[in-house]
Amino acid sequence: MSYPLQKLTVRRQRLIAQAESQRVLLAQNADSLRKPLAMADKGLNVLRYIKHHPIVVAGGGATLLSIANPNGITKWLRRGWLAWQLTKKIINK
Template identity: 45%
Template sequence: MNKKLMLLAERRERLIAQAAAQRMALAQGVEPWRIPLARVDQGLAALHYIKSHPAWIVGSAVLLAALRISRVWKQLRSARATWQRMHKQRDR
């Protein structure tokens, strides 16, 4: 019985060492994917957050539209002022 226990203990040690070597090889194989997978995970988390808070999407869209309209009005005012200056100079 003692010999059988010794064989089991030796086998157990070999298996533990083999598992450690496999873990190390797996860790080295996965390392190049760590950063890209982390970014994908962050993207999925952001997508999940957006899906669970649709009011943020609507609010953001309204804000962007308002900013664009504001820019358009500024450009139109600038263009109008330029046009008026051109006509004042032409009329002289």
Template identity: 40%
Template sequence: MNRKRTRLAERRSLLIAQAAAQRTALATNMAPWRARLALADRGIAAVRYVRSHPALMVGAALLVAALRPRRAGTWLQRGLLAWQIGRRLRSR
């Protein structure tokens, strides 16, 4: 029984050392991606904020329509297209 516990303790310490080495390697490999991932996180947070406040989207659309009526139609069409593409991609 004591021999089994000794082997388990050795195996555990080996696994802990391997996990530490893997964490270090992962941190090194992910360093170049940190800025890009942070930007993606901010984008996701912005989308979630806008989703939780739909009145902001309506207000922005009305403001754009009031300031530039000619271009508003073009931008609204592009926005609708982007929204539809986003819904289709999300549903897959």
């Protein structure tokens, strides 16, 4: 085997070993982030659900409020309607 080819073979083996150690290090670092990223992903899924099913969420909230305080439901419905309108304006900008 010629010297340049032998030199390339050694370099290739060194790079393969370096890549393997980097993969191991990346996997170790990723494990510490797995739980927080999973929690953030669940939060994003909740926000997407609310965005795509606003009536269901609003209806559930109104039901809970009417059970908790039947007399104050109109006050909370007005506040909810105002919050909904403001949210729609902010999202649609």
